[in-house]
Amino acid sequence: MNNIGEEIKNRRKELQISQQDIADLAGIGINTLVAIERGTGNPSLKTLTAVLDALGFELHCQPRKLNNIPTIN
Secondary structure, X not given: OOXXXXXXXXXXXXXXOOHHHHHXXXXXXXXXXXXXXXOOOXXXXXXXXXXXXXXXXXXXXXXXXXXXXXXXX
């Protein structure tokens, strides 16, 4: 499974859009986008959502199965 940065990079290339254009559309700096694509960035949810919106992605959040949640003893 690809990480989110790889998915973003693949989608951007599929759409033939430059990093600068996506950064501009998302309202972020190009260095931020480069870091996200490389997997070295730690974007806020707001930044990540802006990038995903610019690329036509939807972000879904769902709870894990209860057996995967750590317990506190």
